[in-house]
Structure formats: C-alpha cells, structure tokens
Amino acid sequence: MDLILSAIDILMRWDVALALLAGSVGGVLIGAIPGVGPAVAIAILLPATFSMDPIVGLTVLLGIYGSSMYGGAIPAILINTPGTAVNALTTYDGYPMTARGEPRRALSLAYSASFFGGIFSVICLILFAPVLAKIAPMFGSREIFLAALLGLILVVVAHRGQALIAGTLACFGIFLQTIGLEPVKYTQRYTFGQDFLGGGINLIVVVLGLFAISQAFVLLTDEDEKVRMTRLRGGMFQGLRELARHPRVAGVSATFGVLMGMIPGVGEFTAQFMSYTYAQKTSKRPQDFGNGSSEGLIAAETANNAVPAAAMVPLLALGIPGEALTAMMLSVFYVHNVVPGPGLFQNQMDFVVALYLALLILNVLVLLFLLFATRSLIQVVRIPNRFLGVCILTLSFVGVYSLRNSATDCVMAAGFGILGYILKRLSLPSVPIILGMVLGGIMEVKLRAGMARVKEPLDFIDRPVAFILFCIIIIVLAVHILRVLKDRKELKEAEWQTNRASTSFGSLMWRRRNSFLKDHGKKVRARHSKLLRRLTDLF
C-alpha cells in the first residue's frame, strides 16, 4: 500500500497530468491516421522528451504507445484500413460489421475490448511486480547477455519465411553500434578516419530514418486514397454491455496479450493470432469469424491492448527491450541516467509502479475521450496521404536536428530513410536493425563482464537462471530448424505433386537403385523403351 501511495505521489504533478492528457489524446489521433503509427510519433518526439523529467517524458511516450491502438481501430472498422499495423486483424470483423450497418456497435465494442485488455494487463503487472522484484536480482551479466541473445533470436525467428534476411539485418544493427571509439581499449572501429563517425552512430538518428523519414518517403511517392466515411449515430456505450457477455474470450485474450508481451520479440501479432484462433475454435458460431463476429473483434482488440504494459516488463526489469518502441524508450532512461534493470526494481520500485499507474489512468482517459469525441475524431482519416508525408518530413527535421544540431546526423538519417523505404518496398523488416543496435550494445558489455570470471565455457551457464535461458535458446533454435525442415519438405512435396515418399536425395537414390534391381523395374523400363522406340520410329 505504501508503494502505491508513493507512486501516486510521483504522479501528482501538473506536468505529469498534462503529459497523460497529451499522450492519450495525441496517441489516439496518431493511431487514427493511417500511415503514421506510434513508431513514427515516438521517434519524432523522442529528442523533445529529453529535456523533461523521466516520468513526464516516459508518460508521454507510453501514452502514445498505449493509446495509438485504440485510435487505430477507427479506420480499421470504418474504412477497412488499419490505423496502426497491429489493427490489421480488427479489419476482419470490424469492417464487415460496418458494411452491414453496425459501425457504432463495432467501434464501441473495440473500445471496450481495448480498455479491458489495457486495464487487465496493468493490474496483472502491478500484482506481479513484487515477484519480478524478487526474480530480477537473479540476473547478473551472464543472464542479461543470454536474455538479450534470446530476445534477438526470437525477433529473427519470428519473421517466418524471412528469418535469414532478418538475421542479416539484426547483424547489420549490431555492426552499426560497434562503429566509433570503443570504450574499453579506446581504439577506433570502422571510422575510416572520419571525425563524425568517432562518436558512433546515434540510435535516434537510425530510428528516425528507418521509421519516420522512410514513412514520409512512402507517403510522398504514393497516391492519395479516396475515403468514403460512414456516418455514426447514437451513443457508444453498448459495447461495454456486449463485452460483459463474453468474459471468457476477453479474459483469455488479455492473458495471451500479457504473456506474449513479456516475451521479447513476440509482441502483438502473436498474441492476436493466438487469441483469435482460440476464440474461433471455442466459439459456438465459428463461421461468423471474418464476417463481423463480435467475439473475433474482442479477441483481436483485447490482445493487442494488453501488450504495451507487458512489453515494459523486460525493459524495466532487465533493461532489455523486446521491440522497437521499447527500444526507443530505453534511450529516454539512458539520457536521464536512470538505468533500467534489476537495480531499478530494488531501489526505485515506486517509479515502476508510478509508470503502471500512469498507464492505468491513461486507459481511462482514452476511453472517456473516445466515447465522447469519436464523431469529430474520424475526420482525421480524411487527411490526404501525400500531405501527411510533407508533415512527417517537416517533423522529422525537429527530431534529428534538435539532437546535436548536426547536419551530418541529418544526412545519415536521410540515408537510413532511403534504406527504410527500400525495406518497406521489399516487405522486409526494419525492426531487427534497431534491436540489433540496442541489444548488440548490451550483449557486448555484458559478455565482456560475464566472461571475466569464467574459466571454462560451461561455467558460463552454471547458475540456474543462466542454464534455463541457455536451454530456452537451444529449444527455440531447435524448433525453428524443425519448422524450416518441415517447410522445405512441404515445398518439395508441392513441387513434385506427391507426399507419399520421402523427398530427401538419399531416399530418391535408394528408390532409383531398387527400381534398377527389381524385376518389376526391369519390366517397366523395357515397356518404356519399347514405347520410346515406336515413337522415334515415327520420325
């Protein structure tokens, strides 16, 4: 109780209240505009938050992160275009509801489900915080290294069918963070004798380039879309009643969101996929899924809104971000000399609980705002794409230039913007680059510190947590290899139009040998050669 009271004390400030309001309203607006998304907004606002107190800066960013998915549901439901990438599943059931004349029901259901997901995850994590505070000190250098490695591997293998290029891009991210003056032996790494590379490549420059400037380029080179809006009539409160009729789907989806959010590199998509599949399989009307099912909408929206609070767990407890948005938030901690990790949970638990309480208040604010302001808010969907590109490019300048007033940073950001544009055109992920940069730096420091006291390689995993993490890494890699082999087998079967025999080269040779040796094979070959002779005789 004392902890919660001291956390409330941290939040009882006018600037925190303003940050909560700006974060929640701004996040909803940003989420509602297709083509912007929280990553772009957070990347642009990041340098502006450096001059604020950590709690104020983090509240704004958390507000945008937590509330953008609420806003993202609006265009997903009304015009079949997800406002943020994670609202893609909302279009499956949200838009068909609009098409049959129930946009108000779909929107209020989405808000209620999102609210439930958000509140559920925050309450879970406030209750779970004391347990985390006990587990976090068990993480030394070796454990943090292994957890960061696990996070990186999970991010790579999560890109099904693109794991190799995702791994290449993660390695590229690790390489980027090694550029500059190395802090232990003071030697230069890949600076090519240039002074501007001596200080290294700033994470925020890369983030702004890959997320904000690249998105501006995408919008500027795209066509404007014609938007046909649906009129909304009536109140928005019926969703709360309807949500109460599906407590099982909402509860399980929120649990999936919390669990998946805590695992680095997994995030909203897996949580949504699992909860949607669960809801469909256990529903009395599975045929409605994809055609405007209220359960499908609840599953998708509850799961994705339960993730942001949970995603803060690896960041706060271990200092390891699980995805791009929390990686950006890590830099806010570093700027204010607040080092997230086990020490934060031991010494500044009230700060952690204050962040969670801020998220709780934020969810209430967003719901109230949306219940009363949706009809005016939907107008932002009308902003033309290319004009949005102009706005993002203008705002990106503030983000990059205010960092160090350096034109070189801007050149680099523009370069990463072009790289991000190319990655978007090729449907390749840019998140592994960011996580490679952040986790690569953590891995370098922690491995050096961890290996200082290790005499034999196996000593590295002689502590229980390190051993468990090592086993998880092996399991993840083994599962991934098995999946790749299965995909390869399926591909060969599809290519050969058969699934009866093994498709390996050894088995193929074995069958060929048997066909040569067996009498039946000889007969078949004799018949074929007779037919062939007849055919060739014709010419």
Place this chain on the structure above:
Amino acid sequence: MPSERERRFAGPRRGQLVFALVMVGGALLLLVLITEQTAWIQKTKLFAQPRFWPAVAIGGMVLLGGLHLYKLPWRRVSRYDLWEVKRWGQVLEFAGWFMGYVLLVPVIGYLPVTLAFVPLLSWRMGYRSPFMLWISAGFAVAVVVLFKAFLSVKIPGALIYEYLPGSLRSFFILYL
C-alpha cells in the same frame, strides 16, 4: 508462370536480388577491411578484443546474407528489378528537399524556412488550392511554435537574426 518456390516467397519479387547482392557485397567489403579498421590488442581475452563484435556482426551478415542470396528463387536481374531500383532513386528528390531544409535553417531561421518549405513541398505534391496552402502555412507555424517556443527543443537561432534590432533579435533567437 511462377514456380512453387517463387509463389511461396514472402514479399514481392522486384528488387529482392539487387538488395541481397548489395547487402552481401557490402558485408564482404567490410570483412576485407576488418584488419585495417579494427585493432587486435595483445594479452587481451578474445571476448574483450575490440575486433570481436565487429567480426561477429559482419560474419553474421556474410553468412546469413549469403544463405539468403543462395535461397532466393531468382538468379538473374530482370527488368522489374531495374524498374524497382529506379523507383528507389525517386526518393532522392525528397531526401534533397529534406537536406535543403536542414542546410537553410541555420542561415535563414527555423520559422521562415519552415513557412516556405511546407507550402512549397505541398505545391510540389500537387496541393495547389489556396485552402491547402493556408493549411500548410498554418501547420508550419504550429510546428515552430510547439517545438521551439513551447517545448524549447535545441534549434539554434539563424545567422540573419543577428541583423535584427536588440529585443526583437533575442525574441527571434529564443522562440522562432
């Protein structure tokens, strides 16, 4: 007709081969330069060597990028790849706009350059109605006021502000 392997490839075909070739080529070039660009310190453990992490990263890029290139279902650069590369080149124009904006702000000032940049780029993008141009100018003013005056982000005063009379000069340097 695309083969089964091509059909199952995640993402579009255009540009994939060019990107993979450039990525692996760049990684190989960095690998060749590793002895020149990083140091090996005597009597230091492997994991504490300054060369260790660049070697891991570039080694990973070469290995995984090479495997990605090998597993691509295409072996020849087609005309679609070249069209795609041209499309990538189109964004250089907007990168140029951005760099022009960056270089002019310290000379002419944040507010005047933003007031010119946003309407001009909007005009270039085809929004030529007075309504859109006014919206652009309004957006430019709002951005400058929000970030420089309200959030006090670090954007230095312009060179031409030095020629303004006393109190106006400090007001412009601080807020616009």
